[in-house]
Amino acid sequence: MSDLAIPPGEYLEEVLEEMDITQAELARRMGRPPQAINEILKGEKAITPETALQLEQVVGVPAYFWSSLESEYRLVMATEADERKAEDEIDTASAYPYSEIAKLGLVKKTRKQLEKVKELRKFFGVSSLFNIQSVKEYAPAFRQVEKDTTSHEALASWLRAGHVIASKKEVEQFNKLKLQNSIPKLRQLTFETEPNLLLQKLSKLLAECGIALVLIPHFSKTYTTGATYWIGKHKAVIMMSLRGSWSDIFWFSLLHEIGHILLHDKRITFLENASKDNQYMSQETEADSFAQKTLIPESEYLSFLDKAVFTRKSIHDFSSEIGIFPGIVTGRLQYNKKLPHTSNFHRVRFKWKEA
Template sequence: MSDLAIPPGEYLEEVLEEMDITQAELARRMGRPPQAINEILKGGKAITPETALQLEQVVGVPAYFWSSLESEYRLVKAKEADAKNAEDEIKVISTYPYAEIAKLGLVAKTKKAIEKVRELRKFFGVSSLFHITAVKAYEPAFRQNERDSVSHESLAAWLRAGHILASKSNMEPFDKTKLQELLPVIRKLTFETEPGKLLTQLSAMLAKCGIALIVIPHFSKTYISGATYWMGKHKAVVMMSLRGSWSDIFWFSLLHEIGHILLHDKRITFLENGTKNPQYLMQESEADTFLRTH
């Protein structure tokens, strides 16, 4: 496909010239207003399937040719508009932790701003970086209020990274009973001091219960150790950042997040020190109580 936007009307004009037919005559033969034909020739009006069929009958060029030419022209024009929009989005890419996302292999390493825009669009699954704040999955990140210096964009990226990695995890459907039965076994793993061995065993256990354990470094200015959310009805995700002391922060956060899974609404994303909504704070308190009693 050519990157040059050529209106189908230009080719139609050549056909009319070869056939020695005027615009007015074409309009009469097609039963269309002369102004409509003029707009088609100038590229202002699209060639619809109905118009393509009429052109086939009048000038002998197949309808599929006109439709294909029109489709290609409109797509090139759309790409031109998208490129302009991408240029406008360059001003916000610095708010996202691009280098940290790239370290996880979730975006391509590049120094070109326009390429970063396109990579971030694919990473977040949006057609524009300006749409990220409106996506339901990222809303909790933009409500986070632990401190004024928190980067909501970094937090949204951290959550998205976890979502992508969790979607690749193989696990059984969520089983609440199995999770409750495994809690004592999970507790015993607190004596394991080798992080790699611990995470391997813990991930395998949780996967049997329908939980994806995603452990990735916290992104700059996220100030978060854990998060919990659901991907559908049968797959829970617990994200851990390993921020702070391994033994203290990790186990506190993990059991706290498991408490959310067992106790609370699957539609809610729970972030450490999230919104100050009274209902949310009550659920946080319930999760804290859970970790102290299990």
């Protein structure tokens, strides 16, 4: 396709000169008003399929040729108009973390502002960046309320990046019973302290249950640990930002997201710290409770608290009894203010590989 918009009427004018036919004569032969022919020659009026057929009958040039010329001309004109609209979106594009998206290979690396606008449109699947906020998929990002400095655009970008990556992951059809039955295996995996090996095992186990696990480093000013949503009816997605490095926090966050999948509506995107309405907060509390009780059974934990002895050895012994990594017990004790944050018995930090 040519980048130069040439109206088909210009070629028609050349054909009429060669045939020594005036506009008025062409109008009479086609049974059309002279004004209509004049507008076609100037490119002001489109050559419709009906007009193309009439031109074929009168001047002998095939109808498909006229239709092709007209289509190409209108497309070039539309492209030029879109370029002008894209220029109006440059300021809007600057609010999105382009370089961070580019690091994931989801948009081209470029310094050209217009090209960034076009790449972001393709990335978000919109015809204009002004449409992003009205798209259901990104709406939770624009309701995020954790901090006044939260970048809703960065959060929408993080969510979209997860969606794009998760869409390419092959997983089994979601099976709720299979996920429930995998809980003991998940608890056993808490003992794996090599993070990248852990992620391989976790991804495989969750994929067998119908969950795509997507781990993307948090984008600047997103302030979130995770998100849960569905792609279709049979594929759940858990996104984690790897924000923070303590293994016990990672496991609590993961089980929190699994709680959403098992307990709550598929139609809702659960973005941590996103909303403060009563229903959402109630569901967050339920997911928290699920994570706590799954990692450390409530009755056993209460019995352990009654003993009020929280040493390195007692934590290790209790963890062995319930089959969970001891650092998780320490984290729970610190959360419940039973142990100071300076006493990090058995806690480990993960060193995540850069994406």
